Amino acid sequence: MADTRARLLATAADLFQQQGFNGTSIKQITEGAEATTGSLYHFFPGGKDELAAAAIVTSGAEYLAMFQLIAAVPGVRAADAIALLFDGAAETLEASDYVDACPIFTVAHEVASANEPLRIACQGVFATWTATAAAMFRKDGLRRKRADELATTVVAAIGGAFILARTSKNADHMRTTGRNLQALIKVLADDSAARATRTRESGSRVRSGRINRR
């Protein structure tokens, strides 16, 4: 029983990433998952919408776990983890002949103005991704606001790079975007580090009495 539910979720995610939410029928999902329409409504009484929301949340968690694995490799700094993430996405695109993208970006565009529960499901996934990336940037020394903004930029860029790479059947667009973000993150992290050093130095001058005004 649990297997059928998992197969429905995985099949829905696969079909959404290949042909979008509106382009996917319940029949295609049940056939792909080798499940009956009855079992789909058993697990997801709200039908295609409820299944889609669950598939978005599940896929979002899977992508997040993948990123966290990369980020947890000892010695990997935030900038390099992001570049590795883009490289991994590029390989997945090439290996699947540009069929396998991230289902969430595809669905998000379609539903943003047309399906409020699905919009909220996508928003929740993007929020967890952004928060995780921002936490990583803060560990690299960025202040909260800058880390949040940078995380938004990274999540936006990966979504758009999926579109460009799939549309042009050229995964180098994904790699290139990753390299440029890596450069940006390094510049901002170095800038924060330099600022922190200046602050420490001016603090020690104040404490040692060389500068006696704040």
Add this chain to the structure above:
Amino acid sequence: MADTRARLLATAADLFQQQGFNGTSIKQITEGAEATTGSLYHFFPGGKDELAAAAIVTSGAEYLAMFQLIAAVPGVRAADAIALLFDGAAETLEASDYVDACPIFTVAHEVASANEPLRIACQGVFATWTATAAAMFRKDGLRRKRADELATTVVAAIGGAFILARTSKNADHMRTTGRNLQALIKVLADDSAARATRTRESGSRVRSGRINRR
């Protein structure tokens, strides 16, 4: 007659950006354009696919013209033009309550693996955008390869920022992404300028005999 064709194109673009390609029916397009189904097939014998391809090309040219207007303002450097572009997109999103996004990114995701003529239409639009941005970056001193890669990153980021901003109903995601790209472009342009200065200086040292090896 030409008016009907233009109305069909504009209505199709509007509906695609609001609800995607697969979510839009021929009936919705003809009703919105106040046109008959016969006139749609008169102007676009290939039906919805041919109309969509034409709408993508037309919208792509309109967005390009808008960007070229911004870029042509005297004294505006590439980095600032990009920030202004993102700011303009943010305002459009807010003014339309996040309904009006760019139809091309929405359609591109849906059709990339499912509709080859539409994929090619989207690819063509992205290629003209990228080439135009790259030309601007080259005028700012970037070398060809770096300018091309940066242009790809900018086009990817605007596509993804549309998704994030619409999904979160927060246009600041668009502005923030624009500001981060502005910073990246400035760093790369300054880097190119510094490299060019070093090359000129080393050239003049060679010419003045201070350094006699290449």
